[in-house]
Amino acid sequence: MVSMAEVVETVAIFIAGALAAAAVFAIDQGGMYLLLALLAVFLVVCMAIRWPAMEKRVCLLVLGDIGRSPRMQYHALSFAKHGYHVDLIGYGGSKPHDEIVQNEKIVMHPMHEPPSLPAFLPRIFHYASKVVLQAAMLTVYLMLGIPRAKIIMLQNPPAIPSIAVAWLIGLLRGSHIVIDWHNYGYSILSLSLGARHILVKFSKWYEKMFGRLSSANICVTNAMREDLEKNWGIVAHTMYDRPPLIFQETDLDKQHDLFLRLSGEHPVFGSDQPNQTAFTESTSNGVKSQPDRPALLVSSTSWTEDEDFSILLTALEKYEKACVAKETHLPNVVCAITGKGPMKEHYKSVIATKHFKHVHICTPWLVAEDYPRLLGSADLGICLHTSSSGLDLPMKVVDMFGCGLPVCAIHFNCLHELVKHEENGLVFHHENELAEQLQDLLSDFPSNQKRLQSFRENLQSFQRLRWDECWNQSVLPIVEKLSAQ
Incomplete structure (x- = not known):
């Protein structure tokens, strides 16, 4: 039986390839308007296919291994406890907590990692192809793979391309975007490329630009909250990590x-x-x-x-x-x-x-x-x-x-x-x-x-003081306010 991930990956690769071909053709013919028209038609079709009545639904987006993203799993469980239907999108690999797998209100949508290019190609080609395919797959998932969500909450980092894609889909489908800032993507990229690399500078600009377009933000420390407000112009609320009750002394x-x-x-x-x-x-x-x-x-x-x-x-x-x-x-x-x-x-x-x-x-x-x-x-x-x-x-x-x-x-x-x-x-x-x-x-x-x-x-x-109490104090008021809008 063909899985949803395989269907979405096939559709995404087809769309990415078709749009790339259309772009080359349009630019070659001087027809940039043709390319824009194709994009507009694609987005309108996506919206027409999936525009159900609004319900108490949230999408959690993890551009990483779901099983190795405990904070986002805890978010999913907290939303489910408060009656939300949760679509959890991310890569497969590691097994999530049993509570996630067994919860009827949580549906996991495991994606496939983008295929790799030959090793002899320059790093920039690997990076660009990965971003393009990720963006295409996320677009298909968020537009076609799940019902419309009132709230899309995404984990950052990674920021590229998830923040921009989520913002675009939220704009088209009327979803509020909430970013959970675990760290800065550009700072992680700088570990391998150096702070002055052009990709690091672009990544920082990108995070700041699209981060400001979110409906709400939460972060993991007061130090990050202060930095986001002072240097990024982003107002965030601190939600400290706290362990759920499964973390106890073992008899x-x-x-x-x-x-x-x-x-x-x-x-x-x-x-x-x-x-x-x-x-x-x-x-x-x-x-x-x-x-x-x-x-x-x-x-x-x-x-x-x-x-x-x-x-x-x-x-x-x-x-x-x-x-x-x-x-x-x-x-x-x-x-x-x-x-x-x-x-x-x-x-x-x-x-x-x-x-x-x-x-x-x-x-x-x-x-x-x-x-x-x-x-x-x-x-x-x-x-x-x-x-x-x-x-x-x-x-x-x-x-x-x-x-x-x-x-x-x-x-x-x-x-x-x-x-x-x-x-x-x-x-x-x-x-x-x-x-x-x-x-x-x-x-x-x-x-x-x-x-x-x-x-x-x-x-x-x-x-x-456990996760549930902190979540109810810090995140639930934000969620309820956005849900009421």
Whole structure:
């Protein structure tokens, strides 16, 4: 059976090709008006095909993997709880939360990634072809693939081409555009191209230009809200990331079950003794922690340029040397680094060159339901997110805090809005400082966990305020106001 994604992709490629051919012909013949007429006819046909009666409906647009976009999934669930029908458009790949899949009010529309051009072509051709095909596919989805939505909420970044396409469709179909600013797309692009590159400059102009055309804006920090207003002329409302209730401390029974399952692919979680894992033991009186268990460190990442994992690897090397020197009692460490991304294979090859005896590193990919269980089983979280703009906050730390997990996080400008040094975790600036923090926190572990326990107690107030409460306070009033217009 042919999927909706395949139909839309075929139609989009056909339309993109036809419009490109028409453009070449029109320009060649001096008939720019012919090209404009063709575009007008196409848009009118699209509107005539899909113009149903307005209903309580919202479209969430993620130009990325839906399963790896937790904030947009949480938005979808919140809209559904308030009676909205939700069309969730984005790329497939990772499995979303079960609540998303099972919710009758949420319909997912997984897109296909645009086909790649031959590798020998210049980067600009790859970039241009991707943008054109994405724009065509989004146009077809938003005009033909879903009923008309009262609100189109899109995640930024990426900004190109989603903001412009959403704005155009909103103009044609009477939809309000809401942008959820997670970061700035141009700042991420500058990591690989440099701040002075023409594409970076164009991207910044584009984000500012089309961002101002939205009906409403939300963002993830007060620092970003202030920057949007001062430097972009955009009024936004801060909606801090907050974890849903699935992020909790994991009880020992569930820890034991998780470690047994993970040990099949990652032996560092297992044991050569029956009914045991490296961390837990099942007895006639229930599951207990191993008295000499290693410390479990967890870091999650998208394996991109804004996270320098050489810092963590260097700190772990120093920790290994301290264990060998035996100047203080330090436990063995299992460091689990979860996630997918472009630089994962590079770092895996670097990790493979390390010959540790007291430090064990693994890079599992976890299903959505197991990720919070691992965080809730860990002793310490590590965050290397530095933010390309210096204005967003790492959602991984939000998830860790939801599980009552203290963190060591690398410093950047607005980190203080989330991580309070010496209150709910520690902030470091370089690998030497991280190495010192690991040794201080884990000295005489697991018998001595006073500092870690103090951080956990201080996180209890954070844990009480969850996603639903924040969404109802920050986003729902905006949604209701737009819905009434």
